[in-house]
Structures are given as C-alpha cells and as structure tokens.
Amino acid sequence: MNAFAKVFGWASIVGAFLLFPAASGAELLGAMRVRLVEGDVQVKIAETGEWAPASVNMPLVEGDELWVPEESLSAIQTNNGAYVRLDGNTALQVLRVDRNSFQFSLPQGRAYVLNNALRPSVLQFDTPDTSIRTFGKSTFRIDIPDGETDVLVFRGSVTAENAGGTTKVRAGSMLVLGSDGYAELSPLPPPDGWQEWNERRDRVALARGEGYRHLPDELRVYSSDLDENGRWVNVPEYGYVWTPTVVVTGDWAPYRHGRWVWRGGDYVWVGYEPWGWAPYHYGRWAFAVNIGWLWVPPARGDVFWAPGYVGWVRTGDHVAWVPLAPREVYYGRGNYGRYSTNITNVNITQVRVTNVYRNVNVTNSITVVNQTTFVTGRPSSVDRNVVGNVREDFAKRRNIVVGSPPIKPVETSYVPVVRQIPEAKRPPTAVRKIDVKELRQTRPLVKEPGRSAIRPQAQPRPLEVKKVEKPRSLSERTRERQQAAPPERGRTQEAPAERARPQETAPPEKARPQVTPAEKGRPQEVPAEKGKLKEAPPERGRTQEAPAERGRPQQTAPPRKARPQVAPAERGRPQEAPAEKGKLKEAPAEKGKSKEAPPDNVLRENPRGGTEREGEKGRR
Secondary structure, eight states: OHHHHHHHTOHHHHHHHHHSOTTTTGGGTTSEEEEEEESSOEEEOTTTOOEEEOOTTOBOOTTOEEEEOTTOEEEEEETTSEEEEEOSSEEEEEEEEETTEEEEEEEEEEEEEEEOOSSOOEEEEEOSSOEEEEOSSEEEEEEEOTTOEEEEEEESEEEEEETTEEEEEETTEEEEEOTTSOEEEEEOOOOOHHHHHHHHHHHHHHOOOHHHHHSOGGGGGGHHHHHHHEEEEEETTTEEEEEEOSSOOTTOOTTOSEEEEEETTEEEEEEOSTTOSHHHHSSEEEEETTTEEEEEOOOTTOOOOOSOOEEEEEOSSEEEEEEOOTTOOEEESSOOOTTEEEOTTSOGGGOOOOOOOGGGGSTTOOEEEEHHHHHHOOOOOOOHHHHHHHHHHHHTTOSEESSSOOOOOOGGGGOSSOOOOOGGGSOBHHHHTOOHHHHHHHSOOOOSTTOOSSSTTSOOOBOOOEEOSSOOOHHHHHHHHHHHSOOOTTSOOOOHHHHHSOOSSOOOOOOOSSSSOOOOOOOOOOOOOBOOOOOOOOOTTOEEESSOOOSOOOOOOOOOOOOOOOSOOOOOOOOOOOOOOOOOOOOOOOSSOOTTSOOTTOEEEOTTSSEEEGGGGGGO
C-alpha cells in the first residue's frame, strides 16, 4: 500500500488513516447526503481539502463544500426531512452538523429550502451579510444577486438578520436585505421557472405513498425514493419489503454499482442508484426466487445508519463483500442495533463470526474487486476462479474480515466517483479561497430565536423594515439610490445625465441622506477568475439524481426590486478576503470508465422528461 502513497504523493493522507479515531464522525455520517447531481457538480472534501466530482448518495460532513456550475443542479437532503436545492453558479459550505441542527454558508447563487422536519430542528443559512434561520416546517428561497440577499417565504416563517437587526418573514412575503442594514418587505413576485421546478419537486417529496406506510418513522423521509424506483410486496417471513424495478441489469446485486469511499474513519458505500441511500445504510437484503432481491427495512425502534451492511473477505490481492441477510450480525465500529457487534475496543482476531452468509448462494451476490480497484476506483479484471474461491471462503468462514478491510486510503479513496471535470466548470477563484474554519469562527450557529448570528455578543434588535406594495426592479432601485445619495467628499458631483447612464462596474454603496452621510459601503468584489487546470474533456451530459428529476428549471432570475430610503445606514465594513489555501492537486485523470460507475444499460429518468439509458446521456 505504501506504493500507492508514493505514486499519488499522498503520504500525509496515509498517515491520517492512523490519526482518525475509529468512530470519528461515524454517528453523523448519516445526517446528510447529496440527493441530486446534474451536470458537473463538485465537492471539496473536508478530509483532503481537494475538489472532486460529486456523486449522488455521498454523505456530507462538516467542512465539505459544494460548487454547482452553470447549467448544473444539485440538492442535499437531511435525515430529518429537509431538502436544499441549489441552482447553477451556487456555492454552499457545510459549517456545522449535529443531530437536530444544520448550518450552511451560501456566499453566492440561489438555494430553495423545503424544511419538512419530522422533529424540532434548526436550519441556518449565512450569506456574506445576512443570516436566515428556520426553526420549524417552512418553505423558502434565498437569492443573492448584486451583493444583496432576497428571502422569499412560501410556507411557515423564517428569521432574517443583517447589520440593521432581526425580523421575522412570513409566508407570502419577500424581504430584500442590504449589506448596510437596509431591509425592504414586499409581496412575493410571480413565480419563475426555478420556482415552478421546485414546486413540482415539493409535491413529490411531500407525497405519502406506500413507502410512507411501511417504513419506520425515522426512514419515512426517504419514502419517495423507494416509491418512484420500486414496489412493495408482502412476504410471509419478513412482512412488507421493497424490491427495485428501475435500475436492474443482468448482473445487478446490492452493493454492486457504486464504490467504497473513505469517510469519517471508515469505508462508506456510495451507491450510484437514484434510490441508493436508505437500502444500503439501513436494514438487510434477502432473495426470493419468484421476486428477486428484497430490501428488508429495519424494525421500528431498531433503526441505525451504517457505512454498509455487508460481510467481508480479503485475500492477498482481492477484496470481496456480500449483502448481509436479515438477522445476520454486522461487525462495526460503534453501536448499530440489535444484530450488531461493536468492535471499537475489541481484539478482532478473537471475534467469533457466527454468520452463515445466506446470500452467498445467490447468483452474482458476491462482488469481488482487485485491491487496487478498491482504493483507486480504477477498473481491473478479476479472474472467474477468484470469485469461486471467495465463495468458498465465505462458506467456510475463511479469510473473513471483521469490520471493513484494514486498507489504508490513498488520494482517490476519498473521491465518490472518478471522472474528469472540464476546466470551465471548475470553481472560480473566489469560491476556492473560502475558508470554512474562518466562517465557523465568525458565524455561530443560533439555536434559540432570541439570539443573534451577526452580533453574537449582543441581544438582537428589531430590524427597521420599509414596506412596499409590490416588488420593484433593480434598475429602478439603483437609479433612485444614485439620485438620492449625496456625492462622496472630495469628489465632483456627476451631472444627472451621467448618473442615469449605465456604468461598467457597480457603483459604490451610498448611504441615504437623512441626518449625516454614511461612509462608503462594502466594496464590490472583482469577478473571480477561473482556475487553470489541465484536464481532458469530460463525459458530456452526465446526470445523477435521486429520485429522477422532471423538467429542468429555467435559469432566469426573478425581477429585482428597488427600495426607497429609510433611516441612515450603518457604516459599511470592507470585506476581508479569505486566506488563500495552497495549490490544489487534481485527482488522477480517469483511464476509461470506472468499474463502479453505473452500467450503460441502466435505465434512468431524464431530468428534462422521459427515460434514457446511461450510455445515451452524452447524446442528448
């Protein structure tokens, strides 16, 4: 394995294998996942600080970042029923995650939030100058155009805050927040394509189909995945079980199409099927001759997320796994319920494996890969005789691995899918320079309504809000502010015609003229330059989604609204540039399609309508 580290120049990461506690973050790995990947969505992995292609069903942890480039879409889902959908040109950082609270940073773009939490929880979104929080069921949208923040609330209410203070925004309202403390409240504008697309997705997410009735309470948030991609059947031995009907190929088996990714001190399965979250991290799998593979949900009160409920065999050159059947013991680092053994502080050589591995006798049930493929994601052939030998190993409980294989990770062990991203789709410089640690220090997570995220050492004060009858355009607001604001000291005042003429760069923020002129506001950032990377052309039209998306939203933003003057603005503060990190290393270019990528004959629903095969996506 040291050879791998030498090839990739990744000795520091190999050392991290020994530094991570066995159960580091394991209890939070199931808190949030990537639910949709359309286009060249990328993730900056917290453990490595490197950008990589994102994959559907990748677990997200504190410190991860998402970049959704132009003509792309993404979504994340929490385990308590919240959805965050991201449009193109949007960046998102995961600042904090605990059992009932999630804090994100949204420096640019737009996000749509459906908070249908099953239990009391907090969702907090921090933009450069504002903080938006919800403490209960709600639906809202955050847009960040031209350095300001628009908050549109469609259901429930949110708490919004900027330098001027804090206010509650209720359903049917839109609040425009300025960096200088200004706030303008108006009715909602007419829906645009982005809004209509999200509303269609909401109807699917909120539907209570058959899966909602058969799943334990903790897993009902994933019922739409299962209802759209399979069917429920009642079998005598297990009761109601689920079987996939959308993604099925000749050699398909559970834990076959995806890869094991190093996260939180363990190898975690990332399934590429659109439904591949709940069935791979909860419950067990069985096989019925007249039906096929069946997923058996966990019993109520015995719901535990795990990296992957499989049994392992490891030989000198190969790694193999098989899905655990119901009531077979899972050996993991932590508590995983009734049929599990915690091996965190146990000498694994003394663990007596009692499983009979019933699924070993099912055709194609065992997945065997070369050890190089396991850690790098690069495909390599496996001799048929190896599969036969591994089957015998399972039957005789020989070469059994207790827990996941003790294989040290390399660079690509952290990457959910190995493929190439075009240079034009890489994160801009401003996004690459964002320092998550600095954001965590400056923006606390606020779990109580009576606290402030902008001024954490002081009590929140009421925000003075200007109410208008209808939203106004950006040009109207800009023209009004230019005409009303006094000229800067020492600067010749422009003629009216000059003020009305469009400028090449955005004018500096000017305070409103009541009392005394305010100082200049926050300087506008220069557009980020794109990073220069050497990469081969990407796979075109690649889409991952869970479940299948319908109808791509239009990429036009809603009309912006003008705002009149109110009280004097607070002094603007110049924005500090985050510390630039070291030069990022690119993952090795893929040499052909990864074995773990979804097969060409898998049927998927096209986000723009209809169904397609994976191999046809590049020909849309």
